[in-house]
Amino acid sequence: MASPGKKAFPLRIDPALYAALERSAVADFRSVNAQVEVLLREALAKRGVKVAAGEPAKRGRPPKQEDEA
Template identity: 55%
Template sequence: MLLRLDPAVHDALAAWAAAELRSTNAQIEFLLRRALADAGRLPSAARPIPRRGRPPRADRTAEPPPTS
């Protein structure tokens, strides 16, 4: 999908996305979803945004052993 944006708006979005470790595309989707949710218009069939990146290590997600 082609999206025409003012270059200054695109630069601001790109900088915001970089600060939040997202791509510009992911930042736009995040903002659109938030606006839809705030307006009560987010479709119930919309799937959550998938988490990107490396999955958590098993030894970091396990509960620590009980201490005596």
Template identity: 60%
Template sequence: MARPHLGPRRSYPLRLDPALLAAIERLAAAEIRSVNGQIEALLREALVARGIGVKAGEDDAAPRGDPP
């Protein structure tokens, strides 16, 4: 599946319970993704489930509010 260029990525240290990480690794392998890609996909799914949309490449530094 082709992915659009997402621009520069930010790093974030993440501590996970070993059992949770093992489950994510199994799911990533089943879906042929990297663990990092799987975590990102799960986070996006969780946000959508809560009604929070995130556009690909959206950045914290993006201006908020109404456009000029």
């Protein structure tokens, strides 16, 4: 399932290219999905296409809710 605010779509990709992406992602301590996103942003920037910065991922535990019983 896609993260909130992210567009999900199917992608057909050559298995050899996927394997290379996977190796690259492992080397950068990322998921394949995150690696694809980084590489796409880099490629677009290289072409001079501006992309708005995405919302940063939320990290850590959510705050505890006080019981109102």
